[in-house]
Amino acid sequence: MKARRNKKQLPSFRKLLKTSKVKLENKLKNKQFKQQSTLKKYRKEQRKLRQAVKDAVSKKPIPLEDPKDKRRGKRIEREEEEEEALPLDMMDEDDLQLMKDLGQRASFLTRDLSSSEPVYTKKRKHERVIDKYEKIPRTLQTPPEKELIHLLPIKDKSGIIPQTREKPVVDSNKDEEDQEEEMELEEEIIEDPIRELTIEEHLIERKKKLQEKKLHIAALASAILSDPESNIKKLKELRSMLMEQDPDVAVTVRKLVIVSLMELFKDITPSYKIRPLTEAEKSTKMRKETQKLREFEEGLVSQYKFYLENLEQMVKDWKQRKLKKSNVVSLKAYKGLAEVAVKSLCELLVALPHFNFHNNIIVLIVPLMNDVSKLISEMCCEAVKKLFKQDKLGQASLGVIKVISGFVKGRNYEVRPEMLKTFLCLRIKEVEVKKDTEDINKPKKFMTFKEKRKTLSRMQRKWKKAEEKLERELREAEASESTEKKLKLHTETLNIVFVTYFRILKKAQRSPLLPAVLEGLAKFAHLINVEFFDDLLVVLHTLIESGDLSYQESLHCVQTAFHILSGQGDVLNIDPMKFYTHLYKTLFKLHAGATNEGVEIVLQCLDVMLTKRRKQVSQQRALAFIKRLCTLALHVLPNSSISILATTRILMHTFPKTDLLLDNESQGSGVFLPELDEPEYCNAQNTALWELHALRRHYHPVVQRFASHLIAGAPSEGSEALKPELSRRSAAELFEAYSMAAMTFNPPVESSNSKMKSKLLQGDSFLNEDLNQLIKRHCNKVVTQSPLDFTKYLETSLQ
Numbered sequence: 001m002k003a004r005r006n007k008k009q010l011p012s013f014r015k016l017l018k019t020s021k022v023k024l025e026n027k028l029k030n031k032q033f034k035q036q037s038t039l040k041k042y043r044k045e046q047r048k049l050r051q052a053v054k055d056a057v058s059k060k061p062i063p064l065e066d067p068k069d070k071r072r073g074k075r076i077e078r079e080e081e082e083e084e085a086l087p088l089d090m091m092d093e094d095d096l097q098l099m100k101d102l103g104q105r106a107s108f109l110t111r112d113l114s115s116s117e118p119v120y121t122k123k124r125k126h127e128r129v130i131d132k133y134e135k136i137p138r139t140l141q142t143p144p145e146k147e148l149i150h151l152l153p154i155k156d157k158s159g160i161i162p163q164t165r166e167k168p169v170v171d172s173n174k175d176e177e178d179q180e181e182e183m184e185l186e187e188e189i190i191e192d193p194i195r196e197l198t199i200e201e202h203l204i205e206r207k208k209k210l211q212e213k214k215l216h217i218a219a220l221a222s223a224i225l226s227d228p229e230s231n232i233k234k235l236k237e238l239r240s241m242l243m244e245q246d247p248d249v250a251v252t253v254r255k256l257v258i259v260s261l262m263e264l265f266k267d268i269t270p271s272y273k274i275r276p277l278t279e280a281e282k283s284t285k286m287r288k289e290t291q292k293l294r295e296f297e298e299g300l301v302s303q304y305k306f307y308l309e310n311l312e313q314m315v316k317d318w319k320q321r322k323l324k325k326s327n328v329v330s331l332k333a334y335k336g337l338a339e340v341a342v343k344s345l346c347e348l349l350v351a352l353p354h355f356n357f358h359n360n361i362i363v364l365i366v367p368l369m370n371d372v373s374k375l376i377s378e379m380c381c382e383a384v385k386k387l388f389k390q391d392k393l394g395q396a397s398l399g400v401i402k403v404i405s406g407f408v409k410g411r412n413y414e415v416r417p418e419m420l421k422t423f424l425c426l427r428i429k430e431v432e433v434k435k436d437t438e439d440i441n442k443p444k445k446f447m448t449f450k451e452k453r454k455t456l457s458r459m460q461r462k463w464k465k466a467e468e469k470l471e472r473e474l475r476e477a478e479a480s481e482s483t484e485k486k487l488k489l490h491t492e493t494l495n496i497v498f499v500t501y502f503r504i505l506k507k508a509q510r511s512p513l514l515p516a517v518l519e520g521l522a523k524f525a526h527l528i529n530v531e532f533f534d535d536l537l538v539v540l541h542t543l544i545e546s547g548d549l550s551y552q553e554s555l556h557c558v559q560t561a562f563h564i565l566s567g568q569g570d571v572l573n574i575d576p577m578k579f580y581t582h583l584y585k586t587l588f589k590l591h592a593g594a595t596n597e598g599v600e601i602v603l604q605c606l607d608v609m610l611t612k613r614r615k616q617v618s619q620q621r622a623l624a625f626i627k628r629l630c631t632l633a634l635h636v637l638p639n640s641s642i643s644i645l646a647t648t649r650i651l652m653h654t655f656p657k658t659d660l661l662l663d664n665e666s667q668g669s670g671v672f673l674p675e676l677d678e679p680e681y682c683n684a685q686n687t688a689l690w691e692l693h694a695l696r697r698h699y700h701p702v703v704q705r706f707a708s709h710l711i712a713g714a715p716s717e718g719s720e721a722l723k724p725e726l727s728r729r730s731a732a733e734l735f736e737a738y739s740m741a742a743m744t745f746n747p748p749v750e751s752s753n754s755k756m757k758s759k760l761l762q763g764d765s766f767l768n769e770d771l772n773q774l775i776k777r778h779c780n781k782v783v784t785q786s787p788l789d790f791t792k793y794l795e796t797s798l799q
Contacts, residue, residue: 346383353396394489420516518556525563624679643735645706
């Protein structure tokens with residue numbers, strides 16, 4: 001024990017804190033003492049000044065000269081002459097009066113304020129000069145007070161002993177000499193002007209500077225990545241380079257720093273949201289590791305916040321087009337900086353949906369989706385689409401949908417259609433349609449202690465406890481969100497989407513947003529509540545009948561209507577014949593030109609209208625659609641022809657009796673009316689699929705194969721059966737697989753034989769014999785020049 005007591009103990013944190021408090025108190029006392037002393041001096045001087053002014057005003061001034069002086073008269077005369085000589089005409093009356101008053105009070109100006117003697121005293125006859133001098137108060141020349149610096153006190157047996165030290169006085173002469181030397185150096189610098197660099201030298205210098213900055217950025221970034229917790233302060237140093245002031249490399253360095261910080265934050269950010277600490281948590285003691293982690297988290301969040309603010313400011317500067325005072329970055333460079341800043345924001349939006357300030361990034365990105373710049377608008381829309389596709393839970397998607405809906409409403413539906421087209425990427429397949437689902441799928445609850453005591457024995461309670469503990473651990477290990485929460489989020493998201501769609505259908509039917517709305521309704525129609533079906537079908541039919549829609553918009557209307565009827569709409573007693581008629585009429589608007597892309601929507605409509613509703617479709621309707629589809633396959637691009645023939649094959653399998661179109665004999669009475677737009681009454685049973693023979697000689701080999709397959713009756717086995725790579729693919733997949741977007745044929749089309757051309761073009765084989773004789777007669781006829789008289793023909797026509 002004695003050995004332990006003899007050991008010198010280190011001062012604790014509290015003792016150190018106590019001594020630092022004493023030092024702070026001493027400093028505060030010194031400061032207050034100095035302020036009080038200067039204030040006292042100032043008051044004393046003011047008091048003396050006021051007293052002197054009061055004496056000067058109250059008493060009549062007496063001339064300073066000796067009255068017994070014999071030369072007084074002469075002096076007065078001389079002064080009068082001098083006064084007359086002054087240019088008085090150049091002075092105002094007020095100035096003259098002021099000068100006179102000052103002349104009368106000259107004794108006040110020359111008086112020593114430190115003296116306590118009255119201003120004017122009557123001179124005694126026998127007063128001597130020495131006595132007068134003795135009466136003047138004397139002031140001792142005291143050295144100036146030296147400033148003291150209070151040090152930490154020393155404690156001994158008697159008590160605390162304060163320690164002070166004199167503040168060193170700076171010699172003013174040395175300062176003056178230093179200033180003179182600096183002035184001389186400046187003059188020398190001014191005398192030697194900087195040599196102007198050539199363009200090549202300037203470029204070499206810029207390259208050198210840029211390389212140094214790149215190396216510095218790389219060193220900081222690698223240090224942060226190697227040990228983020230220890231080097232978190234270097235993030236601030238790297239972020240400070242966003243304010244690079246060198247005009248030669250400012251723009252490039254700022255872009256490099258933006259991208260570097262973005263990649264750093266993506267790498268070092270944890271997979272959870274960092275919340276601010278409470279006061280109780282801050283005051284509690286913790287281990288070194290925990291303290292280090294907290295400092296890292298706080299530093300990361302603060303630097304991430306400042307980084308996002310810097311990016312936002314760059315975008316604002318580009319929008320406002322205002323030059324800063326430093327004028328380092330030109331107006332042209334603002335756009336490049338803003339594009340890099342927006343790209344970084346988009347990357348962070350997609351990469352860190354779980355981290356802090358994600359909602360702030362959404363608020364920044366959504367208005368930029370409607371930006372005038374096409375590049376920035378597409379960049380933001382693509383980022384939002386990517387976020388929707390990868391968001392499994394739906395929390396981030398809900399935040400974006402809320403902001404987009406509010407923005408569209410605030411702009412009175414005058415936004416880019418691409419904003420609403422992003423809704424199509426939402427991963428919503430099911431929602432809470434009925435309230436009863438909550439009762440059906442109740443979350444599992446653990447039994448309370450009272451319930452266990454009533455129903456279970458002691459051994460059963462013990463087993464139950466172990467089982468519940470295991471279940472809780474499994475849930476924590478899985479860390480998977482419950483389906484109830486996901487359904488709730490999806491339902492709320494879809495409600496906002498439908499509210500936006502219905503507002504546009506109601507208030508902005510002629511808006512360019514209508515195609516995107518109809519496309520969205522077609523995708524999510526099976527999730528719409530049954531209560532809206534009747535009203536929605538009436539609106540869609542009204543839009544089609546108005547004639548204001550393009551072919552693509554009208555096809556989306558048809559697709560939406562049948563999606564509604566194929567889902568929960570089965571229970572409704574609605575006849576969709578008008579939608580069948582409209583699709584039948586719209587088919588011939590498609591061709592190999594711009595409308596070729598509309599074939600994909602037609603394929604989706606046919607699948608919903610004919611294949612999935614086979615029981616509600618009559619044979620006459622199926623025959624009419626098959627006939628029109630084969631006719632349409634003649635004048636579209638190869639990929640469309642292949643997909644249409646694949647759909648025709650499916651319809652022939654779905655409706656077996658349609659094979660009568662492969663026969664030349666007519667069925668029943670009447671004549672086929674191809675120009676009639678009513679599929680039920682066009683008598684399609686009285687025609688044949690002669691188009692398949694023309695398609696058999698098509699230049700594309702896959703079209704030829706499908707045409708031969710259909711002529712043979714679309715067999716599943718045999719020589720005319722299709723290969724599995726064609727038969728197992730859907731029509732939409734074939735449309736994409738044989739697309740001609742790259743302006744090439746898939747597979748390559750064989751070139752035609754040149755020998756056949758030479759044989760066919762010989763002689764006059766293309767002309768009729770009678771036509772040949774007529775041509776020869778006219779060619780051999782001698783041409784006689786006769787005057788042309790047009791007047792007689794004109795007269796006969798007038799008569």
